Amino acid sequence: MEVARVENVTRSFKLGDVETHALRGVSLAIQDGEFTALVGPSGSGKTTLLQIIGCLDQPTSGRVYVGGSEVTRLGRDQRADLRRDKIGYVFQFFALIPTLTAYENIEMPLLLNNTPAGPRAARVKELLDTVGLASRGGHRPDQLSGGEQQRVAIARALAKRPAFILADEPTANLDTTNGQQVMDLMTRLNREGGVTFIFATHDPRVIGYARRVVTLRDGALVSDAAAGG
Amino acid sequence: MLQIIKMAWRDLGRNRRRSFFSALALGLGVSLLLLMAAVVEDEIRTGMATSIRLQSGHLQVRASSYDEDKASLAWSDLLEDPGGIAARLAALPQVSAASPRLYASGILALGDSSISVRVMGVDPAAATSAPFRESVVSGAMVGPEDREGVVIGQGLATRYSLATGDRLTVMVNTSNGDVDQQAFIVRGIYSTKTPAFDDVTVLMPLAKAQAITGAGNRASLVLIMLKDRDQADAVAAAIQGSGIRTHTWQSLNRLLTDTESLAQGFMIFLYLIILGITATVVVNTLVMAVFERTREIGILSALGMRRRQVMALFFAESALLALGGIAIGVVLGVLFVALFSAVGVPVRPGLNGVLIGERLRATLTLRDTLTLSVLALIVTLISALYPARMAARMEPVEALRGGKQA
Structure with a gap:
């Protein structure tokens, strides 16, 4: 089943008089259960493509579909609802809310979609277990290591059981061991839980985990191939 | 919603000093305004109480044609058989005291100087004259049958170096339009601590005042004190008769009641100016917070x-700041008012005809406190609209990028 699709998407930015083209007509479909790497050098358009699939940004032209709805026709609040209900994000910087504990960060998406208190508490506990932080729920982000913060971010992305999770350079700010732990966690969630992941990276060790590798260069898709994973 | 308030509270806690000073700015504004409101309130209250006690009473019965400003003495403008009227009124269950008074404009002749005064003929023994009897500071109150004694106010005595036993000449207008004069002896000096009254009022027995003005047994009015001043309208309605008119303490103190409503309108205007200024401090704090937390706003919208909901978060922060500021303001305001009242600020009367005391004091009312608190909250929330919209308008991707660069 298809969870997201972009059709002939372009995205250009104007910086003063100079127009830069971050994406030049990219088409791509993501199927349920995929573990896909978006690769390419810096400035190739990986992040922009993730943001467009993730309904964080709108394309200059082309169409975007998420879970059957055409995103390009939706209003701001409807896009916010789509992000809330269907899409999980993991960012390069760990992107936790610093005033909230690990527990409360994971709980946030569930509060936003009005999950009742009982199931909400059960879900947060289950997720803390899943990412191996059962004893760290009461800690604020500044009391956690980078690897732990990224695992909390993954748990938060998983909380509302999204159709897919977008991860932008999820290991870029982690050391090798923590990076490996995060990738192992993502792989396990994909294999055992069927969670769909699309992640941008230029780290060859991370690319090695992918089962599909989509390569971008200068805003265009140059290859799309199955990989070992 | 609870989570948003919790987040807002913790966000304010991130920069405690800044949050505290923002709340303090609002608090200082609120406390200052509370003090001002309390001073105005106290002046109007004590002004009214003093006027009722010394001058207007709760009710006055007068001849329909009597003109207070002219202190008219024509027989047709005066009340006939005032003693009888007073006795009948005093028998009413709501009335605590009633007695006649006669007013005449006069001049004190002292050597070369002549001083414009108001001669007030009162029944020295009546309950309505108690405030004068109790405020005699030197000598004694005149007796009802005294034919050459007067009691003068402290201000007058001090300014013209008069003492008990001194002689002076009083000239008064009379009922037939002439002027009569007679020598009097100062029997006593009173001080009601109300310069606007004490400086101009000469007291003499009613009978003597009637005699010197040629008013016969007539009086300007019968002054009535009630057990409960809220009954004034009801009692006034019950006193009807041909050629007479009843005035309540509200209509007799029109200047004060008008001043009060004017003051209240002015205070609201002042509230808005001061609160507007303090609100800019809160806005500034929130605008800084929006800039600092751009990335978080991006995360939340992602x-x-x-x-x-993003707007609600910043509104919650401004509401918490406002509530903190109001709490500080009320506490400081109560302290300022207590201090101000304990010390008092000396003043000279400025408003003609309004009886204010020698010192300004302050009375804080629940009504003023609530009005100001609610207004402070509303003004702060309205000003938070700008930073809240600024936060809510950010495109998520821009917000996330802003955070990366920061």
Whole structure:
């Protein structure tokens, strides 16, 4: 089943008089259960493509579909609802809310979609277990290591059981061991839980985990191939 | 919603000093305004109480044609058989005291100087004259049958170096339009601590005043004190007769009641100016917070927070700041008012005809406190609209990027 699709998407930015083209007509479909790497050098358009699939940004032209709805026709609040209900994000910087504990960060998406208190508490506990932080729920982000913060971010992305999770350079700010732990966690969630992941990276060790590798260069898709994973 | 308030509270806690000073700015504004409101309130209250006690009473019965400003003495403008009227009124269950008074404009002749005064003929023994009897500071009150004694106010005595036993000449207008004069002896000096009254009022027995003005047994009015001043309208309605008119303490003190409503309108205007200034401090704090937390706003909107929820977060912060500021303001305001009242600020009367005391004091009312608190909250919330909209309008991707660069 298809969870997201972009059709002939372009995205250009104007910086003063100079127009830069971050994406030049990219088409791509993501199927349920995929573990896909978006690769390419810096400035190739990986992040922009993730943001467009993730309904964080709108394309200059082309169409975007998420879970059957055409995103390009939706209003701001409807896009916010789509992000809330269907899409999980993991960012390069760990992107936790610093005033909230690990527990409360994971709980946030569930509060936003009005999950009742009982199931909400059960879900947060289950997720803390899943990412191996059962004893760290009461800690604020500044009391956690980078690897732990990224695992909390993954748990938060998983909380509302999204159709897919977008991860932008999820290991870029982690050391090798923590990076490996995060990738192992993502792989396990994909294999055992069927969670769909699309992640941008230029780290060859991370690319090695992918089962599909989509390569971008200068805003265009140059290859799309199955990989070992 | 609870989570939003919790987040707002913790956000304020991130920069405690800044949050505290923002709340303090509002608090200082609120406390200052509370003090001002309390001073105005106290002046109007004590002004009214003093006027009722010394001058207007709760009710006055007068001849329909009597003109207070002219202190008219024509027989047709005066009340006939005032003693009888007073006795009948005093028998009413709501009335605590009633007695006649006669007013005449006069001049004190002292050597070369002549001083314009108001001669007030009162029944020295009546309950309505108690405030004068009790405020005699030297000598004694005149007796009802005294034919050459007067009691003068402290201000007058001090300014013209008069003492008990001194002689002076009083000239008064009379009922037939002439002027009569007679020598009097100062029997006593009174001080009601109300310069606007004490400086101009000469007291003499009613009978003597009637005699010197040629008013016969007539009086300007019968002054009535009630057990409960809220009954004034009811009692006034019950006193009807041909050629007479009843005035309540509200209509007799029109200047004060008008001043009060004017003051209240002016205070609201002042509230808005001061609160507007303090609100800019809160706005400044929130605008800084929006800039500092751009990335977080991006994260929250990536998680699916709607624009209204982002706005609610900043509104919650401003509401918490406002509540903190109001709490500080009320505490400081109560302290300022207590201090101000304990010390008092000396003043000279400025408003003609309004009886204010020698010192300004302050009375804080619940009504003023609530009005000001609610207004402070509303003004702060309205000003928070700008930073809240600024936060809510950010495109998520821009917000996330802003955070990366920061």
